[in-house]
Amino acid sequence: MTEHRILIVSHGHPDHSKGGAEVAAYNLFKEYERQGLDTVFLARTDQPSHGGSAFSTINSNKEILFHTHMSDFFLFQSGCKKHVWQEFRALLKRYKPTVVHFHHYIHMGLELIREVRNTLPDARLVVTLHEYLAICANNGQMVKPGKQMKLCYKSSPTDCAHCFPDRSAADFFLREKYIKSIFNLVDMFVSPSHFLIERYKVWGIPEEKMVMIENGQPEIETPASRPLAEGEGRGRFAFFGQINPFKGVDVLLEAFKLLPEDLQEKVHLDIHGANLQGQTEEFQEKILRLLEDLGDLVTLHGSYESHEIGRLMEQADWVIIPSVWWENSPMVIQEAFNHGRPLIGSDIGGMVEKISDNISGYHFRNGSSNSLKQAILKACGEGSSWNLIASNIPKPLTISECADKHMGIYHG
Template identity: 25%
Template sequence: MQRLLSLNSYHYRRGGSDVVYMEHDAMFRGLGWDTAQMSMHHPRNVASPWSDYFVDEIEFGNQYGLLEKVGMAGKVIYSLEAQRKLRALLERFPADVAHVHCIYHHLSPSVLPVLRKRGIPVVLTAHDLKIACPAYKMLNAGGICEQCKGGRVWNVVRNRCLRGGLATSALVGVESAVHKVLGVYRNNLARVVAPSRFYMDKLMEWGWPREMLSYIPNYVDAQVHRAAFDAGDYFLYFGRLAVEKGVRTLIRAAVKAGASVKVVGTGPLEAELQAEAAGTRVEFMGFRSGDELWELVRGARAVVLPSEWYENAPMSVLEAYACGKPVIGARIGGIPEMIVADETGWLFESGDVEGLAAELEEVGRAPGGRLAEMGRAARELVERDFTRDRYRDEMLALYGSLVGAAR
């Protein structure tokens, strides 16, 4: 029996990358692999037989004393606790391959050399751009930013890229400088999986060699989603309410177009966006999940993804398609490669209120039969190109090549 060790900061479905981590582990367990997990203790974690090896909780929104903050800063840069617990875990579970998801700050990349020294090939899925950009998103208060390219990581401090704060940005700047000098990512990873071609290209632009990168797209199990092709009378956004998601642009475009929009999700901009949308046809639905969410998707005319950062390969596009809905997406990051213009959706320039308003007006006027036809094309696309079977087979092939080479 082959053994897979999965590492991620959170062991519950906090965000998209955490869902991928848990679904990936479950997939390989279902294939007959023996699996183990390493993560961080958290009150919302689901049960794991490996929780004795999880590291102590670090939550940046919590209140800590001075000594705790000093200790936390050290762990963010390089966690000796994570190394110690990983070594103990590997005594019980000699993994054949390790798959790393989002480990930054909590587990820290200090775990990578431990795995490499054991001869365990390490795969990292690039859910974001952290292995290139210190601030994950190549985004700051001024918009898209690539100033740290070429190792100029001091720009993360100069621009205060992390939450606009000097202290946090300085800590991340030190972290990035240390990791770069030590080569903790470059020297210890066997392969980086990019879920979008855009991320593959961007990582190569930032110096990652092509032979270290593999394109394996995310998947959606279309069979668990019931499709509804009839065109609804509202547009839908579902996701996090944060500045990089472009929801403010959507609100302003909806007002110009006189369009009805439902917004599903929560986040740091929620109150601010609700205030801006007061008196408009934009309705905030709060957090929804499961059947409640999918009913809202199926009832929509189209799903809107107005992102203003280098989005990777958003699951919301695939989920909308699986529900039989076309997507209006911003022309940024990996979004354009997922939308076949005028067949499964439409594209507009990211951040362009007028451009998005024009698309909302056009789709609002489109005949229902035309939208149903596009919804069917969208459903066919995920059933053909973004399947669970494809993801499984390509991951198995990757693991097989790495384990074979290690032996």
């Protein structure tokens, strides 16, 4: 088999942006680097560059920051066309990758995909879909705009125009045609969940051009369960991720507020998350009010680094994913499984696909704090089945196995 030169493109570098897609892309890059393959990681950044250059390096000359931006979030078009047809094109000609693997196009522009096909017509072009941006103009969430956060089951130009009255159905029809014209240039799409594949299949991507590969995890020895004090139960819960309306942190806090007072004295919630200050004033006030009401029952820790996840997981008994949108494959699910921690998750999207109810964790009704309360009661009540559930947790795909599966796609 031909040994490839691989260019992995991400919308952010984990040193600057902590999202799961950024981490998944970077982990794949580091694994190929560990295997001695010729690999470059190109990550977009919003930080200003030195001297106005489009590129700079970070950590090594194999990790390149792309100082660019988008000007059109409706059509995902670059805000600096010169970065596409001059700087990015020059990078492609200089490095001559045989594989270009996009883990996102947001903040950079869909034009980069077309530029790869124009400049390197023989390169293998792969795109990992981490959400539904191409389908849904509401931040790719497939959630109706408004306070109700109503889930959307299928898009159409007419329905989308109802969500965005300032746009016509014709606007959405042309948007879909434009995005599909770019996607037609792609050789293969990767999705970390079957759920997302089904959504894109209905939208129009041929099933034979899509494959499910879970996000790989580093190989570790599963840590022991958290040591318990005499008479203590498995009542330590944790949330990991961004604090925004889509992640359901308000649902989580309201569920803990509903717990009986005697149980509140026996449990604790640790929230490991950032970006609360970047949300609307109304949402911030809601979260801060709930935190104040709950007092010592909840600890807000702020952001964390990727290398800290093991230590933080070891301090928890259960990990809760209360997202109110169709999560594709939250990285925290695989991280929790890798560390032997059962999960409690919303019963929609990739969450219900990854978490087996009453086997590797519990489901609760999406958006319902009362249903989540019941799951918490089941998790730490009398006769808790924590040991049985922990023993049923599947070992996730390792990063080396994940890299091998991608290599099969690269070879076509």
